[in-house]
Amino acid sequence: MLQAIILVIAQVTVLLAVSPFLAGLIRKVKARLQLRRGASVFQPYADLAKLFRKQPVISTTASWVFTATPYIVFASTISAGLLVPTFISQTPMNFAGNIIALVYLLALGTFFLILAGLDAGSAFGGMGSSREAIVASLTEPAMILSIFAIALTNGSTNLSTIVHKTALLEGSLTDPSPHLMAFAALFIVTLAETGRVPVDNPATHLELTMIHEAMVLEYSGRYLALLEWAAGLKLAVFLSLIANVFAPWGIATTPAPAAMMIGVLVYLAKVAALAVVIGIIECMFAKLRLFRVTDLLGVAFILGLLGLLFFYILRS
């Protein structure tokens, strides 16, 4: 029991600590590729610290939903993060939920963000909320299908069990093609869910293009800090998911201190590598028009479905 609590605290700390770094790393990669020097990779930490100290301004139009939302989004994102293995394959919160719980915990945050976007009464917030609603509804079926193909290989929909079994090479993988398709689908889903190019651009404040930024436009001070942190956490959750489900190498399979130390280092290397890939993608592609995003997410859905089909065909 004590060990479980310590592991939960450790995982929360790792997620909280690593998420601003990932955002900083992506920005740095983009800057270097655009031949700029860019801010330090640790700049997001300073941003957060500053935002926390700033006095928040709250719209007179807004209700308690507006001030409660940052806490709900923050809590739901970390809860989702606790269902995904990071540096140790057997997370103590594994029993609390499987992939569906993860998806719906993130949806809880999305729901309140959409409400908060509408609460201040400005058209920008509504615009962001409305766009977030359509993007979210198209990503989730793709996400569930893509994970399910992998879940079948390991006979479990609990993420920790999947990772643990893969790490110990217990899964009955004969041909990697279902996994490759699921990987591609999940990567597209990640870009959409975390608001990256080509679906959303986190670096813009132009009303024609922004989705996530439009919803949080009225936030300031500590509320904005929590929401920014939560957005970083969401990215960290998705990158951990991809890194550990498809490449669980190096993850600690026992709670031995040495294994866990290696686990943390390997985990950092893996998510950092994925963040670099995202940075490169952000430089190479332009943002899609909102109504072209559906095509991209449609592709993700079909890939997930094909992964499932291939799994059954290869099995039989």
Place this chain on the structure above:
Amino acid sequence: MLNLLWILLGSYVVGILLPLCLSRRPEVQSLAAGTPAVVATSAGIVLGLLGITSSEPVTASLVSTIPLLTFAIRLDPLAAFFILTISLTGLAVSIYAIGYMRHFDGRAPVSVLGALFNGFLCSMTLVVLADNGIFFLIVWELMSLVSYFLVVTEHEKAEVRYAGLFYLIMTHVGTAFIILTFLILFYDSGAFSFEAFRHPKQPLPEGMRTFAFLMALIGFGAKAGIVPLHVWLPYAHPAAPSHISALMSGVMIKTAIYALIRVYFDFLDGQFPWWWGFVVLLLGATSALLGVMYALMEHDLKRLLAFHSVENIGIILLGIGAGMIFQSYWLKELAALGLLAGLYHTINHAMFKALLFLGAGSLLYATHAHNIDEYGGLLRRMPWTGVFFLIGAVSISALPPTNGFVSEWLVFQSLFLSYQLPTVFLKLMLPIAAAILALTGVLALACFAKAFGIAFLALPRSTLARHAEEVPASMRVGMGLLAAFCVVLGVAPMVMLPLLDRVVTPLAGISIGGKVLAMDGWALAPVNVEFSSLSTPALSLLLMALALLGWGLAVTFGGRLRKRRYKTWGCGINLTPRMEYTATGFVQPIKRVFSTVYQPTVKLETEFLHESRYFAKRRHFEFHIEPIFEKYLYDPLVAFFTTLADRLRVIQAGSLHLYLTYIFATLILLLLLAV
């Protein structure tokens, strides 16, 4: 237990008669109707719990002189579960109705409304208790008629009369098919008692069983609102008074689910080919997706909720359909799981849908407006209604840790466990159904973000909303009760699951309660703890602890909170409600992405200023979505029957002699046949 049953029925009878006797004293009428209903539903809750837990079904019967008819009732776990659902919802609605009746002062006779309300609850209770085919049909018809009278409460409005007629026709078409189902079952058993249906003298031939399956599906499907038989719901539910809509949508359509399970798993003994389950699954997926899609485009709050009933019936059928497929492959545990998921969603839907309809009623009571674009900013004016509606919205969007999430999660698991099925076709179809369910879930989220966001947040969008006031205490208590049930059924599924297991055990022939409740009941693990697990108590604790962590971090890094309130930046001019996003604007991307389903027609007329075409004086915007089912299915049917009636009019000369001739001819014909 029988005594309790008599108390229950007696209270309903008192509730029917008392308001009518007190017709001279309008001030006590709503109390006279409400108090007996509260007593009866409380008795119903106890009776339901006892009925589920008792080992032997309780029966009682009253023989009548009419052949084939006995007034037989039987309380087995399945019936008891539905009595529990009806009574829990009924209790909250009865309390709510006491205050809500004031809304009808001078517009409708409160005494009649109160009497019909009790009659409606009573007939629904009898439907699930009936143990004789003819008796069942009588109370079923009673339920339909009473609800029809309740739907047309405001019969001075033409659209209400149309809604009533539509409902009456649809429900009677349904009843015709139900009669056919019972006749097939009667054909081999020779009696109308349910006992005889269960144990026919010789087994029904395969063709007849299939026929019975289809007839029951159409007959009860019309009441449940399965696509394409759902068209009456968006008319009837908004037309009825809100507390009646809550009962109709929360409970009445569930009696059809009860009857379907009764016919398939009890009368037909749970023995059927796989495609029966597949048909149910397909209809469930279609209903779920189309229900939520049409709901998104609705801005009349009660019509929106009515479409969500179609969606949720679809989700229930996904669970039951999966259960039926597993049953036909003798995967008993999974069959039990599918049924359990469907039934859990049944009671959950009753709770949150009744809550949302009561919330919609409160908004009507406070503003007298139907369209959510006329609300806005109501969370400040009506804080209690707002919180309760939000809980309902979170539950119906299946967000953790509420009840909707738990049952939808169980449905997901039963669909995922399809990998144990022997055929690749089904192995693929069930995960696709799961993906459809995921899409449905998120669209429902979008829909309720719209409904709550537009109605309760930001600035009031009309003078009506600006002057709205919080509803009376009894209405708040009614809603609060349902909100509490929503939270408890979500956070503590270990309370409900053992009961559900007892209901499912006789149907699937196996008990899975011990397996589903893992870790001393703190986690749910459908059949196999390796495959998946969920613990809503843990998740809710986690959410609370982490929200506290967020607060702690904010205080640590930022110190004491000194917030400043200032108006929203409106690009230099003062913010007005006209600048806010509307419900129509909110769903525009969804409308565009799914335009193949909606077939929208948009009309934009602009009147320009005389001086320049760059300045618009007035714009008129209109958009409609194609009512596909009404246009391509119902209109041709109506046209066909009208033509047929025109043709048949030839034999209706209106002359008495002619009719006497017809009777004589028929008599001769029958005599000849008899010989």
